[in-house]
Amino acid sequence: MSTEAPKGPNIRELESLRIARAAQPKKPSRLVPAAITIVILAVVGAAGYVVYQKTLGRPPEVQTAIVSVKQAGQAGTVLTGSGYVITKHKYIVIGTKILGQIVAEPIEEGQRVKVGDLLARIDDRDYQAQLKQAYADRDLAAADLVLKRARADRMRTLYAQGVESKDSLDDAENQLSVAEANLKKSDGEIEFAKFNVSQTVITSPINGVVLQKYRELGDTINYGGEIQAGGGATDIAQLADLTDMRCEVDINESDIAKVKMGTPATVIPDAYPDDPFPAQVVKIYPEADRQKGTVKVEVRILQPDLKIIKPEMSAKVTFQSIMTNAATAPMVLVPKKAIVTDGSANSVWVVRGDTIHLAPITVGREYQDGVEVKNGLSGGEMVIVVPAATLKEGQEVTAVAS
Structure with a gap:
């Protein structure tokens, strides 16, 4: 019995069992990221340099002003208020010294008036009656004086003849003196009555303007009456003299x-x-x-x-x-806040180009728009206003007009 060697797996079968691997991506070159990084760093560096130049690297800013010059004879401001x-005469309050009812008042606030213009008229009928009575009283006094004078003359003659006594003569002369006094009193009463009549017509004593009326047409002026609009009991109007x-x-x-x-x-x-x-x-x-x-x-x-x-x-x-025209040199003015005082010495920081220099000055009178500089400046210089205490001679600064 023959034995056969076992057959091995088929090559195609083995190939079908192999696991296919995904293709590995190709590694990028390292040169590109490096170039991008360099570009970014360059941009950031340039921006940082610009920021540095404008901030930390820039010379400090200082507020500056130009030294002014005023020519001889030109007015300089001393101060303001x-x-x-x-x-x-401030304001003139026009009134009357009598009582009565206002029957005319042809004025209004803001109206221009001249000397003698009518401001108000008061009912004068009772004052005219008092004036007539005063005239009548004077006539009576004058008639009585004539009688008393004639009697005194007769008594002097009779006394000289020894017919009348000294007492009778003294009595006649005394009555004559009383009659003369009554006549003078009557004349005074007439003057007083005339004054009261004159007070019924209130006129302007000045050329001016009516600022305020205290009374209106028909108002009655009396001491027990209500004070109108801040005026007194007998005030009519308030005037202002506009000539000065x-x-x-x-x-x-x-x-x-x-x-x-x-x-x-x-x-x-x-x-x-x-x-x-x-x-x-x-x-x-x-x-x-x-x-x-x-x-x-x-x-x-x-x-x-x-x-x-x-x-x-x-x-x-x-x-x-x-300034008088005798002054030959113009007046140089520097802002007061620009002056640096050290004891009795005064100086200012002058900006020349981009650097500063301390210039000693001699100051004069102070004005509203600056302090007079007698020596040290000629005008037109740029000086630092409110200089910092840390400033140094020759230091670079950035000038900013104040």
């Missing part, structure tokens, strides 16, 4: 030395900021206000426009100082 428009318009302003005690009589000024009404008016100091009050620490000053408006300027309007007053 706020106040109110007034008149020379002024502005009243309170100045701090520390600044009053800068203002003198005749100091030029400019008045700018708050309601009309584009319409300044030239003015001049005409009054400095002799007493200061202890509580406010101020001194009252009045400036007269030289050319007021009455269509614009009105009493009690608020306004800003700028006081000025005029």
